[in-house]
Amino acid sequence: MLEGLMLGLTAAVTPFNLMMVVAGCVIGTLIGMLPGLGPMSIIAIMIPVAIGMGDPTAALILLSGVYYGAIFGGSTSSILLNAPGVAGTVASAFDGYPMARKGQAGKALTIAAIASFAGGTIGAILLMIFAPALSSVALLFHSAEYFALMVVGLSAIAAFAGTGQVAKALMMTLLGLILGTFGEGALSNTPRFTFGMMELQAGFSFITLAMAMFALPEALFLVMNPSRATQGDSGKIDNMRITRAEARSIAPVIGRQSLQGFFIGVLPGAGATIASFLGYAVERNLATKEEQAEFGHGSIKGLAAPETANNAACTGSFVPLLTLGIPGSGTTAILLGALLALNVTPGPRLMIDEPDVFWAVIISMYIGNLVLLILNLPLIPYIAKILTIPRTYLIPFILFFTLMGSYLGQNNATELLILVGFGVVATILRFADYPLAPLLIGFILGTMLENNFARAMQLYRGFDFIWERPMTLGLLVLAAALVFLPSYRSFRARKRAEGVADGD
């Protein structure tokens, strides 16, 4: 391994390559901040440039810089504007945005940067150690297990809902799943619920829904209640230092989530989104009672967990790509395309045939993470200044960016009308205290869930896969426990409130 490391170092550390990392990180961060342009689209845009360079090592280094930069940029818009541009950063908004509103935007961004750095770096170390062995584990997961894994992911919503909110959260999840079925049906690709409209053929776009669920209601609330904007003293941005006690409390979170995120990322198809939601859920359940109350209201643990997990998972998703040639996520699929264009075939033989590329990728991950941290920490006060813009300017701009975000994805003006419609619905749902995150999670996982379900049903000619695959059954039981435990707890709380003592 040391030999490989040296090989990677000599291939990756040249002045030209270092310049590529810096350029990639800067481009990625800047563009990633615009909602609607996630890592996938930015990498897709950069591919012609990367291929034009001709050298696979330099191209990969540039692209991985862009990748990490884009993820960090996405977190920035999530935290500052509550406008997550990528599914993987939705969970960062749960606690990052409340922190920003409390005037701790600088601190939130610092935590995000450090957590991302730690997650990415630990992920890269794990990738180095486990890549060869993990490729065989990833093959153990079949459609049935993926289906069950996603049901577990959806059940984790129980973690987002407070006491007595589980049913509402489930209702929103189901609404999300239902919205996900609009467009084309699984396997057969026949149009379904399109009402004969061409625009609905591809289903609703994720960005439109994300903007409508988070950014738009938030902007409308800011309009309706101007005191909301001034409550968070956004002037105090210089307060970006993390105290020793805070560092001590997030260190175990970062450690756990780096591992968990990485291993979830290894499973093809699971990826950063599930890793970040599960990471948030797990940390919330592990936290003490007082800390649990803080989740959703600006908990530093609640921010560090998804940030670490999604970066670790992004690194983990390179395992199936590099060792099996299977891209586990949209982004790695695009990277696979770029690699093939550069005459590198990822797969089991990559480590033997072209060890310098394999190790250069790993080294470029370290460098990408490090450069990102060095570049971004000094920039944070300036990025956080976005919040001090007067609201008469800020609100039209937020609305404009939500519109642009959903327009750029589809290049279709009907999408904007859908955005406004969903935005109104989301605002009403927020009035009634319905959690909106589960809706979006349901929508994101819905298509994957249905595809895997359909595949498992076809392979086993019915529901037999539940009994025939022990891992599937185990995961489904876990999901049921996740849903019913909080309901049971709230049932007990209600009984107690009615004056019925425990044990009666």
Add this chain to the structure above:
Amino acid sequence: MALDRWIALAFIAFCCVYGYAAFFTMDQSLPPILRRNPIWPSTFPKILAVLGIIVGLVVLFTPTLPKDGAKPKDGAIDLTRLGDYHVGQALTLLALMVVYALTLRPLGFLGSTVGFLVIGALILGERKLHVLIPVAIIAAGSIWYLVQEVLGIFLRPLPGVWS
């Protein structure tokens, strides 16, 4: 009845319509060969419709917890005092977004965006037009440059007649 129950009721109604479509209308156009599959395009929607109605009923009939020491969330909107908020401004902005969606193609990106930013700020009470208009023009211009010239995503800058 509280707003959240009305929403639950609306959700149940929605699930009924959705379920009706899934159970009775969707399978008619299914080719015979696909009917031999254990899974049809309507299978998953059917499951969702049933689950949706069950969960909707649970929300509708679960007694609410007595709120002990009601904790007002900072900046939350109190529905009983809806009249005190700037609801008019919010609705006007929503209407402006619809207008933007409808004018984006005919007016071109630059015109409609500058219009949206300026009118949006005017609605919110900004009156310094000498600052506002240049800011809007610079923002719209630089975003157009970034998106079309740098990233290569087509955005028609001017009305269709001129470009």
